[in-house]
Amino acid sequence: MDLLTLPEARSSWESVTFPGAVNSKFTSALTFEHPSTYPAIPTYRCTSPDGHIIDASVTPPPDALALSMYENMLSVSIMDIIMFDAQRQGRLSFYMTSQGEEGTCVGSASALEKEDVVFSQYREAGVFVQRGFTLENFMSQLFANRKDVGRGRNMPVHYGSRELNIHTISSPLATQIPQAAGAAYALKMQRLQNPELPPRVVACYFGEGAASEGDFHAALNIAATRSCPVIFICRNNGYAISTPTLEQYRGDGIASRGTGYGIDTIRVDGNDIWAVREATLKARALALKDGGRPVLIEAMSYRISHHSTSDDSFAYRARVEVEDWKRRDNPITRLRKYLENKNLWNDEKEAAARSRIRKEVLKAFGEAEKELKPPLRAMFEDVYEEMTPEIRGQMAELKEILDAYPAEYDVGEFEGGKESLVK
Amino acid sequence: MRGIHKLCTRGISSKNPRSISIISKIQTSRLYSTLPPNARLNIPTDFSTTPLLAHSSQSALQNSELPPEVRNGTTKRMNLFQSINDALSLALAADDSVLLFGEDVAFGGVFRCSMNLAENYGSDRVFNTPLSEQGIVGFAIGAAAEGMKAMAEIQFADYVYPAFDQLVNEAAKFRYRDGSEGRHVGGLTVRMPCGGVGHGALYHSQSPESLFTHIPGLRVIMPRSPIQAKGLLLSAIACNDPCVFMEPKALYRAAVEQVPTAAYTLPLSKAEILKEGKDLTIVSYGHPLYTCSSAIEKAEKDFGISIELIDLRTVYPWDKDCVLKSVQKTGRCLVVHESMVNAGIGAEVAASIQEDKETFLRLEAPVMRVAGWSVHMGLMFERFNIPDVARVYDKIKKAVEY
Numbered sequence: 056m057d058l059l060t061l062p063e064a065r066s067s068w069e070s071v072t073f074p075g076a077v078n079s080k081f082t083s084a085l086t087f088e089h090p091s092t093y094p095a096i097p098t099y100r101c102t103s104p105d106g107h108i109i110d111a112s113v114t115p116p117p118d119a120l121a122l123s124m125y126e127n128m129l130s131v132s133i134m135d136i137i138m139f140d141a142q143r144q145g146r147l148s149f150y151m152t153s154q155g156e157e158g159t160c161v162g163s164a165s166a167l168e169k170e171d172v173v174f175s176q177y178r179e180a181g182v183f184v185q186r187g188f189t190l191e192n193f194m195s196q197l198f199a200n201r202k203d204v205g206r207g208r209n210m211p212v213h214y215g216s217r218e219l220n221i222h223t224i225s226s227p228l229a230t231q232i233p234q235a236a237g238a239a240y241a242l243k244m245q246r247l248q249n250p251e252l253p254p255r256v257v258a259c260y261f262g263e264g265a266a267s268e269g270d271f272h273a274a275l276n277i278a279a280t281r282s283c284p285v286i287f288i289c290r291n292n293g294y295a296i297s298t299p300t301l302e303q304y305r306g307d308g309i310a311s312r313g314t315g316y317g318i319d320t321i322r323v324d325g326n327d328i329w330a331v332r333e334a335t336l337k338a339r340a341l342a343l344k345d346g347g348r349p350v351l352i353e354a355m356s357y358r359i360s361h362h363s364t365s366d367d368s369f370a371y372r373a374r375v376e377v378e379d380w381k382r383r384d385n386p387i388t389r390l391r392k393y394l395e396n397k398n399l400w401n402d403e404k405e406a407a408a409r410s411r412i413r414k415e416v417l418k419a420f421g422e423a424e425k426e427l428k429p430p431l432r433a434m435f436e437d438v439y440e441e442m443t444p445e446i447r448g449q450m451a452e453l454k455e456i457l458d459a460y461p462a463e464y465d466v467g468e469f470e471g472g473k474e475s476l477v478k
Numbered sequence: 479m480r481g482i483h484k485l486c487t488r489g490i491s492s493k494n495p496r497s498i499s500i501i502s503k504i505q506t507s508r509l510y511s512t513l514p515p516n517a518r519l520n521i522p523t524d525f526s527t528t529p530l531l532a533h534s535s536q537s538a539l540q541n542s543e544l545p546p547e548v549r550n551g552t553t554k555r556m557n558l559f560q561s562i563n564d565a566l567s568l569a570l571a572a573d574d575s576v577l578l579f580g581e582d583v584a585f586g587g588v589f590r591c592s593m594n595l596a597e598n599y600g601s602d603r604v605f606n607t608p609l610s611e612q613g614i615v616g617f618a619i620g621a622a623a624e625g626m627k628a629m630a631e632i633q634f635a636d637y638v639y640p641a642f643d644q645l646v647n648e649a650a651k652f653r654y655r656d657g658s659e660g661r662h663v664g665g666l667t668v669r670m671p672c673g674g675v676g677h678g679a680l681y682h683s684q685s686p687e688s689l690f691t692h693i694p695g696l697r698v699i700m701p702r703s704p705i706q707a708k709g710l711l712l713s714a715i716a717c718n719d720p721c722v723f724m725e726p727k728a729l730y731r732a733a734v735e736q737v738p739t740a741a742y743t744l745p746l747s748k749a750e751i752l753k754e755g756k757d758l759t760i761v762s763y764g765h766p767l768y769t770c771s772s773a774i775e776k777a778e779k780d781f782g783i784s785i786e787l788i789d790l791r792t793v794y795p796w797d798k799d800c801v802l803k804s805v806q807k808t809g810r811c812l813v814v815h816e817s818m819v820n821a822g823i824g825a826e827v828a829a830s831i832q833e834d835k836e837t838f839l840r841l842e843a844p845v846m847r848v849a850g851w852s853v854h855m856g857l858m859f860e861r862f863n864i865p866d867v868a869r870v871y872d873k874i875k876k877a878v879e880y
Binding site for chain 2: 172174203205206207208209213215216217222223225227230232233234235236237238239240241242244245247248257266269273274276277280281323324433437438439440441442444446
């Protein structure tokens with residue numbers, strides 16, 4: 056077939072017919088697209104720093120909800136301080152706080168439905184609190200005691216809850232992102248097969264550092280091509296341990312990548328809880344539209360805390376910078392101002408709430424610390440649905456060792472002692 | 479060994495089924511002759527007569543592992559890719575929660591394992607994914623975690639490594655870390671073609687099974703024949719643990735037998751004694767079983783011995799009892815596999831044999847291994863790398879003469 060007999064569209068000199076980019080036009084100007092030719096994606100904010108709602112289209116949430124969200128942020132923040140110190144005293148092995156990011160977590164979680172499925176990274180205690188994870192749940196996990204639903208297997212802060220539809224946290228970064236896409240596809244298929252099921256989305260949290268992993272790329276791409284109802288929520292807090300974002304990426308943050316995958320994207324002020332909530336509410340509706348699609352939210356914040364209890368962040372950033380962020384802009388103080396403007400909150404209430412929460416945390420802490428550890432048998436179970444003969448044999452072998460060398464092992468703190476290893 | 483046609487290799491796969499059938503016709507004669515004129519041992523397997531395949535309907539249905547209703551049913555002649563296609567089709571038909579996806583599965587798969595499935599079960603349930611192995615397995619884990627039965631395909635086992643993190647750190651540990659919450663990804667099965675094919679070289683020949691057998695939480699399965707593939711694959715799909723299902727690609731077209739048409743499962747983590755014997759036990763799995771069978775035929779005749787042949791079928795968690803019992807009887811053991819000898823399945827089998835007090839005392843010769851050399855699969859050297867009849871025969875000789 057020669058050029059002259061090609062159909063009109065195929066011989067056009069203006070529009071491209073390459074299958075890989077169907078909406079492209081030809082140009083005779085040789086120009087490279089440079090990031091600087093695009094304006095940086097704006098950061099959506101609906102509350103002013105002094106707590107006034109500035110986006111007229113936002114319907115303020117009910118007061119009771121606003122108050123409970125505020126207390127939830129306070130709870131996370133108070134628990135963080137107590138547990139950080141507890142780790143410093145050697146009373147638990149590890150901890151990670153989420154100071155500065157309470158707004159992103161509590162705000163977005165408040166916009167989700169109970170049945171929505173959550174995948175998280177590790178700095179999302181606010182999501183857990185907002186969905187109903189109790190102080191006892193937190194403490195049982197942190198102390199890996201017999202009430203820990205993870206059966207004492209995971210490091211502290213690797214929470215999970217079936218009842219709350221939050222998958223258990225794992226340490227490898229970004230692995231949950233393609234899983235969230237697959238889970239969202241499952242929810243979509245289940246509703247397609249049974250329209251009586253409620254519409255559900257998956258929310259998936261990760262930091263801006265994790266977004267450099269290959270799994271982030273894999274996930275956004277497959278979520279877009281399979282039209283999965285998933286909300287990707289990136290907590291961009293400026294640091295991945297010691298690595299500042301300048302060494303993490305050179306594009307316009309994480310949000311600018313979303314459109315490259317064909318994904319609806321927004322950047323929000325993570326210190327503005329109502330902006331986060333509003334964006335997540337809209338994202339949820341969008342994610343369920345026309346059979347489903349992914350949405351990306353990049354929530355901007357600042358990691359006020361150290362990365363973890365194993366990190367001293369003043370080794371790589373100035374103390375003054377941190378103090379500045381703590382004072383200048385903070386999701387908790389901003390919501391407090393909002394509540395005070397509405398006469399829902401004052402210094403007295405603040406003091407009472409702080410004192411009550413502190414007592415509750417310390418009580419749960421004390422009880423969890425005293426609890427027995429899970430039975431030793433839990434070490435061998437749940438590798439497979441049923442224990443294999445090999446694992447059974449190894450469990451018996453450990454029992455023999457404990458019997459032969461009783462002075463070498465302290466099994467007293469484990470429920471049932473070594474007897475749980477029988478059979 | 480018969481080669482796959484060239485269109486079935488990554489990067490040059492055709493989306494046009496017609497061109498594939500044309501190529502198949504041209505390739506009815508062997509392109510890669512490895513048979514020297516005077517060879518007595520290294521004669522290519524004649525799949526039409528091998529005792530490892532059920533050549534008649536009757537022999538297929540005699541299998542005592544099949545339930546009575548299947549044994550009273552019918553059979554159909556199928557090769558390995560057709561029996562896998564049949565298993566996938568039965569699984570998709572039986573359960574709406576079964577999904578099948580991977581690179582190029584929608585048009586039938588580069589090895590034809592998913593032929594007609596997208597047409598019959600819909601593009602929502604059988605679909606192509608972007609070209610990203612970590613994405614495929616991560617996606618599958620998420621779908622399985624939310625109650626689907628996710629059948630993920632990795633186009634070649636050689637390309638599973640980008641998904642290694644997802645398999646090892648996520649799939650294998652999912653149930654364990656969820657504790658009493660009880661969530662798991664048992665609905666996950668990852669299928670992947672594996673093994674040498676005559677001209678696959680470095681990246682179309684690998685058998686990474688022992689990388690997975692080091693991972694508690696995964697079940698690693700490799701069938702040897704169409705009947706096995708169908709039954710074991712349906713078991714893997716039904717199984718509540720994540721399964722790695724490795725399909726010897728050289729057998730896709732070569733191994734043809736009568737396969738029961740009904741749905742049936744075969745037990746996981748259970749070896750099968752393919753042939754009884756009293757002087758030596760050969761433990762193998764997958765494609766080399768045919769090599770072993772040929773070597774056994776020659777060795778039994780030449781040395782006047784009888785050899786027991788065991789197919790592990792599931793390489794982890796494996797059927798140690800079956801192997802130990804056999805070696806206690808024969809006193810000699812040879813492990814044969816295609817992947818590299820170093821830290822391979824043979825190492826685990828040999829160590830377990832010498833570790834078991836009773837079996838150790840009955841050993842009359844060291845446990846020996848015939849496996850791939852500890853090198854990569856260089857294109858022109860494949861026939862010197864993959865265990866062949868001569869190498870198995872020689873080790874049998876050494877074991878009985880020890």
